[in-house]
Amino acid sequence: MQGRRRMLIEKLANNQMIDKKVLDVMSNIPRHNFVPTGLESYAYEDKAVSIASGQTISQPTTVAIQTTLLEPQPNDIVLELGTGSGYQASILSFLVKHVYSVERILELHKSATDLINELGYKNITTIYDDGSTGASEFSPFDKIIITAAIEEIPETLIRQLKIGGIIVAPVGYHTGTQIMQKIIKVSETETKTENHGFFSFVPFKKGKE
Numbered sequence: 001m002q003g004r005r006r007m008l009i010e011k012l013a014n015n016q017m018i019d020k021k022v023l024d025v026m027s028n029i030p031r032h033n034f035v036p037t038g039l040e041s042y043a044y045e046d047k048a049v050s051i052a053s054g055q056t057i058s059q060p061t062t063v064a065i066q067t068t069l070l071e072p073q074p075n076d077i078v079l080e081l082g083t084g085s086g087y088q089a090s091i092l093s094f095l096v097k098h099v100y101s102v103e104r105i106l107e108l109h110k111s112a113t114d115l116i117n118e119l120g121y122k123n124i125t126t127i128y129d130d131g132s133t134g135a136s137e138f139s140p141f142d143k144i145i146i147t148a149a150i151e152e153i154p155e156t157l158i159r160q161l162k163i164g165g166i167i168v169a170p171v172g173y174h175t176g177t178q179i180m181q182k183i184i185k186v187s188e189t190e191t192k193t194e195n196h197g198f199f200s201f202v203p204f205k206k207g208k209e
Contacts, residue, residue, distance in 0.1 A: 001032050004044035011046060012064050017196070019068040025094040026064060031057075033115060034085040048200075053105045053209070055202055057085040058147065062199055069168045069182045069196055070143050072096045079138070079160070081131035082147035082204070086112030086124075092145070093121045100138050102131035105209045132206040134160045141165060148204035149178045161185045170201045 009027045012018055032043035034057055042049050048056040058066075067088070072078065072095035080089050083103035089112075092099045101124060103109040109128040116124050127135060132154065134144070139160035146153075146169035153167060161167060165185050170178035178201055182194040 001030065001040070001044070005031065008044040008046065008060060012061060015061060015064070017068060018061075018064040021095070022064050022067045022091070025091050026060070028094075029087070029090055030119075031060070031087060033119070034087040034090075051085050052107050052111065055084055055105070055108060057087050058201070063088055063091065065196070066145060066147075066168050066180065067091055067095070069180065070145055070166055072143065076142040077138070078143045078145065079135055079141045080145050080147065081134070083112045083126055084108060084147060086116050086126075088145070088147055089124050089126075090116060090119065090121055093124050096143070097123065099124045100127060100135050100141075101125070102127045102129050102135055104128075104130050104205065104207065128208070130206055130208050132204070136160055143167070144169075146170070146204065147201070149201040150204040153181075153183055158183070158185060158191060163187060170199050176200070 009023050032040040035043050035049045046060050048059045051057055076096040078092055078096050078099045080101040083101040089099050089101040113126040134157050140162045142162055142165050144167040149170045163185055167183040171181045172178040177198045180196040180199050184192045186192050
């Protein structure tokens, strides 16, 4: 698996949108541990892989680009909405001070939490909850990352972001493909939005399962 992981990282290194420090972290994280049993052979292909409850672990290129756009810094406190397999949170844990990761599907929350603990990633707090309202008890956040297709960025999430903070999310729930948006909070009343290409994500949903 180590050789296949190295080949994947070498392929991703050709993408100018991806920061080398993100690739350095991805090269040391065993993605095959985050895919279902029997699908390990697909872990280091550059494609999304189905996991439980109709969800996916995103394509490595997508994960790397979204992480790069977040501009993770060593002292950042990050909110992730959509723990999924736990792979994205694990990458961030090597780049920031702490990750709060919210998952609405109990099965995924439990399996991701168990795996994160097994791998010894200490600076991740997993939360079973409806992530549509964020996690105000732990705010304000330096960065927020959304790992499912959302129709628009809720104001409640922007309020939980520090001035100068960044939200990265695939926006466009009903379009089939989404625009990866980077939202920068310029002041309490102003944000700046950048668009960074088209991607495909499962839809962001409210409530708990």
